[in-house]
Amino acid sequence: MNAVMEKIKARDPGEKEFQQAVTEVMESIKPVLDQHPEYRHAAILERIVEPERVIIFRVPWMDDRGAVLVNRGFRIEMNSAIGPYKGGLRFHPSVTLSILKFLAFEQVFKNALTTLPMGGGKGGSDFDPKGKSDNEMMRFCQSFMSELFRYIGPNTDVPAGDIGVGAREIGFLFGMYKKLRNEFTGVLTGKSLNWGGSLIRPEATGYGCVYFAAEMLDTQNSNFEGKICLVSGSGNVAQFAIEKILALGGKVITLSDSSGYIFDESGINEEKLQFIKRLKNIRRGRIKEYAEEYPEGVYTPVDLAADHNPLWDHQADGAFPCATENEINEKDAQNLVRNRVALVCEGANMPTTPEGINLFLDSHILYAPGKAANAGGVAVSGLEMAQNSMRISWPRQEVEQRLQIIMKSIHKTCLEAAEKYGSPGNYMDGANIAGFVKVVEAMLDQGLV
Numbered sequence: 345m346n347a348v349m350e351k352i353k354a355r356d357p358g359e360k361e362f363q364q365a366v367t368e369v370m371e372s373i374k375p376v377l378d379q380h381p382e383y384r385h386a387a388i389l390e391r392i393v394e395p396e397r398v399i400i401f402r403v404p405w406m407d408d409r410g411a412v413l414v415n416r417g418f419r420i421e422m423n424s425a426i427g428p429y430k431g432g433l434r435f436h437p438s439v440t441l442s443i444l445k446f447l448a449f450e451q452v453f454k455n456a457l458t459t460l461p462m463g464g465g466k467g468g469s470d471f472d473p474k475g476k477s478d479n480e481m482m483r484f485c486q487s488f489m490s491e492l493f494r495y496i497g498p499n500t501d502v503p504a505g506d507i508g509v510g511a512r513e514i515g516f517l518f519g520m521y522k523k524l525r526n527e528f529t530g531v532l533t534g535k536s537l538n539w540g541g542s543l544i545r546p547e548a549t550g551y552g553c554v555y556f557a558a559e560m561l562d563t564q565n566s567n568f569e570g571k572i573c574l575v576s577g578s579g580n581v582a583q584f585a586i587e588k589i590l591a592l593g594g595k596v597i598t599l600s601d602s603s604g605y606i607f608d609e610s611g612i613n614e615e616k617l618q619f620i621k622r623l624k625n626i627r628r629g630r631i632k633e634y635a636e637e638y639p640e641g642v643y644t645p646v647d648l649a650a651d652h653n654p655l656w657d658h659q660a661d662g663a664f665p666c667a668t669e670n671e672i673n674e675k676d677a678q679n680l681v682r683n684r685v686a687l688v689c690e691g692a693n694m695p696t697t698p699e700g701i702n703l704f705l706d707s708h709i710l711y712a713p714g715k716a717a718n719a720g721g722v723a724v725s726g727l728e729m730a731q732n733s734m735r736i737s738w739p740r741q742e743v744e745q746r747l748q749i750i751m752k753s754i755h756k757t758c759l760e761a762a763e764k765y766g767s768p769g770n771y772m773d774g775a776n777i778a779g780f781v782k783v784v785e786a787m788l789d790q791g792l793v
Contacts, residue, residue, distance in 0.1 A: 345370050345377070348389045359442035361669060365449050365694060366393055368701075372776035375765040386792075388784050395448065397421040400441070401491040403469055405484045408477055417488050419467035421501055422448035425786035428499055429465030430455055430722060430729075432506030435484075435513065439470045443669070447506075450693055451722070453779025454715040457754045460726035465501055467492070473508045474628075485516035493521050498529045498732070504725050505534040507668070510580065510625075511546070530732025533725035537737075542728035544743040545721075550584025550691060551744070552720015552751050553664060557689040558592060559755040560710045560771075568592035572660045574685070576600045576653075577667035578624050578631050581691045581718070585664050586617055598655050600667060601631040604645040605655040608638065652676050659683045666691030674699035681707045690714035701772065716758050716775040723750045 349370065352363060370389075377383055399419040406412055418441065421429045431451040434444070444466045452464030471484055496503060505514055514534045521531055528540075535541035544551070554568075561567055571594040575582050578599045586596045595611040599620065608616070619637055623629045635643035644654055652675035656663065663685050665671055669692065672680075677700035680688065687710040690696065694714055696704070704711040724747055731737055738746075754775075761781070762774030 345374065345389065348393065351390075352393060356442070356445075359445060361440075361442045361694075362445040362449065364698065365446040368694075368698065368772070369449075369453070369776045369780065372773040373780050376777055376781060379765075382788075383784060386788060388787065391787065392423065392452075392780075392783065393449070395420050395422045395445065396424060397495075398441070398445075399467075399492075399495055403471065403484065403488045403491070405480075405487045407480050415469050415471040415484070417467070417469045417491060418444050419492060419495060419501070419503075420444045420448040420465055421495070422464045422466070423452045423783060423787075424463035425783050425790060426456060427461035427463045428497075429501035430462035430504070430725065431464055431466040432468075432504045433509045433513075433517075434466070434468035434506040435471045435473050435508030436468070437470055437472045439468045444468060446669070447693055450715050452783055453776060454719045455722055455726075456779040456782040457716060457757060457775060458719050458723040458726060458750055459753060460723065460750075462502075462722065462726050462729075465503070466506075467503060468506065468509070471508075473513075478512070481513060482516045485513055486520040489517045489520035490524065493524045496521075496531055498531050498729070502530065502725075502729060503532055504722070505580075507579070510534075511536055530729050533728045535728070540728075540732050542724060542731055542743055543738070543740040544747060545724045545728055546580060547584040547587070548724035548747055549581045549718050549721030550586070550666070551588045552723065552747055553581070553585050553666070553689055553691040553717045554588040554592065555720065555748055555751040556712055556717045556755055557662065557664070557687060559752060560687060560689070560712060563759075564710070568594040571595070571662055572597060573662045573664060574598045574656060574658060574660045575664045575666055575691075576605070576655055576671060576695075577665075577692065578620060579666075581721075582664075582666040583617065583621055583624070585666055585691050586612060586620075589664075590614060590617070594662070597658065597660065599631060599634070600655055602646070603630050604632060604643055605653075606631055606634045606641045606643050607655075607658060608634075608641040610640050652679065656680050657683065660685050662687040662689065664689055664691050665695035667695065668692055669694045670697050672696040672700045674703060676700060677703040680704075681709065686710060688712070689717045691718050693718065705770065705772070711771060713772045713775050715779065716754050716771060719754055720747055720751055723747060
């Protein structure tokens with residue numbers, strides 16, 4: 345294992361996010377390798393950390409002033425052992441090869457946990473959607489898809505949305521794909537309901553995260569009733585995590601975006617949540633406007649010089665990081681523990697640094713890693729693929745019921761795998777081990793390819 349990590353660091357020295365993701369999995373699966381020497385003989389580690397395909401391309405587009413701009417596009421097709429590549433597209437200036445490789449690597453195990461036949465992939469661009477008009481978004485998406493269409497398809501690679509890619513962007517991307525291929529297929533998920541989308545898909549990641557947390561609380565004979573929760577982010581995942589926490593009797597007191605965060609001690613109720621949805625999904629405004637609308641909300645701007653995020657320094661029962669990777673560092677984790685937070689459930693991908701994770705585990709906090717807790721989004725994407733293949737649309741109740749069943753199954757699988765390999769109650773080890781074993785067994789069955 346050490347040799348594999350040294351090889352990764354030598355080959356890809358600048359890819360710290362990818363190295364972090366691989367290290368986390370490696371530390372969990374050591375007991376599996378000890379029990380299965382055939383995995384080492386087949387060089388499974390060397391194979392599973394290397395993408396099957398990496399696609400990088402330029403994306404030229406024209407803004408509303410007539411200026412020509414060029415961004416970089418990516419698609420990482422990581423592993424297809426158990427199904428077509430499946431994973432989102434992220435449009436954000438922070439996008440790099442390292443970030444997309446880490447996301448694709450995580451996606452492989454996350455998709456395996458859903459029990460659905462999906463491989464892992466991820467893609468996107470360093471394009472910044474903030475402040476762009478609808479026409480600028482359309483031109484960029486059309487240019488992006490004019491290259492990506494060569495590599496994707498309903499039985500090959502099925503992208504979805506992620507940060508910066510919502511229903512509007514999926515529509516523009518799908519329209520260009522349909523024009524170029526002259527076919528209407530389920531090649532993208534997260535589509536609008538009128539043309540192949542699934543009910544519950546927008547809600548799925550946030551709902552699923554809260555369902556997973558409810559299962560964790562149930563192991564302690566507890567539930568959400570009266571629980572105070574910290575939520576970061578204010579996009580799709582955060583919005584619907586709040587919606588489900590409220591439905592289960594909890595109270596949410598924080599939200600954030602890249603400019604800062606709001607703290608509302610009285611709680612973000614249904615009326616305030618609807619304001620957030622209009623603000624973020626329609627007006628595309630900043631979170632500070634919440635405090636202008638509701639004076640009881642206190643807005644704190646981001647302090648780039650600070651060594652911690654004050655959002656995580658409030659007394660609460662549960663924390664739901666739903667923004668981005670590495671948003672909880674060691675100091676933030678210390679603050680959460682000091683404020684007696686009993687549960688941390690990740691709605692974002694890898695939002696906690698390794699030092700923070702170790703602190704949660706050492707403090708015996710209920711900690712759920714993103715690859716398990718936020719798998720609800722890709723699970724319903726898989727259900728959308730199934731509905732597209734059958735040319736049918738399931739009712740809302742059926743899709744949500746299937747989502748609940750999948751999240752219960754993931755929770756059970758994580759606990760069983762952790763118990764089997766000597767770390768009972770450790771959801772991180774359980775998620776890494778269960779996903780790893782399923783993918784590896786499929787790779788061995790299919791030979792050296």
